[in-house]
Amino acid sequence: MARFRDLTTPGRRIVWCVTTTTDLRPTAEAERRSEATQRTGLLPIGWALFAALVGPAVAAVCLVLEPPPANPNAPEPLVGTILGVALMICWAGAAVTAAGRRMSALSWANVVGGLSMAMTISCPLSGHHTSIGMWWVGQFVLCGAAWAAAAVGTFMVRRAR
Numbered sequence: 001m002a003r004f005r006d007l008t009t010p011g012r013r014i015v016w017c018v019t020t021t022t023d024l025r026p027t028a029e030a031e032r033r034s035e036a037t038q039r040t041g042l043l044p045i046g047w048a049l050f051a052a053l054v055g056p057a058v059a060a061v062c063l064v065l066e067p068p069p070a071n072p073n074a075p076e077p078l079v080g081t082i083l084g085v086a087l088m089i090c091w092a093g094a095a096v097t098a099a100g101r102r103m104s105a106l107s108w109a110n111v112v113g114g115l116s117m118a119m120t121i122s123c124p125l126s127g128h129h130t131s132i133g134m135w136w137v138g139q140f141v142l143c144g145a146a147w148a149a150a151a152v153g154t155f156m157v158r159r160a161r
Helices: 028-040 045-065 078-099 104-125 134-160
Strands: 002-006 016-020
Touching: 045 078, 045 104, 045 134, 078 104, 104 134
Parallel strands: none
Antiparallel strands: 002 016
């Protein structure tokens, strides 16, 4: 709500001052939605979107950061193949459960974060890349942040129930 105050003083110019106040309390509709979400046990829409999209988003950024392999003609290491298949299964699990707004979507997102971290660590260890550079540090920080965000989301949603 805006209020106008006249700060006119004798012999001076007219000065107008606009003051506003903001009510930060949740609206009745927001409270109803929050109560309905808690009552039905559905995952909040923001966390559902996070769980569904965190895996592909992290992978897209990691692909941009990662340099070409040490030997482009070498076969993919077995550990990389196993982790890659597991990661795609977890992406699907997170997306399907997030579409239903189930709490388990954040558990899937936690596994996605852990597998992404494992793939980042195993990349130079398997011989796929022969050196560790800033690209690796960037991937490590990104995967760790995604994993931490999923863990924090799980904690916050469970605490709110």
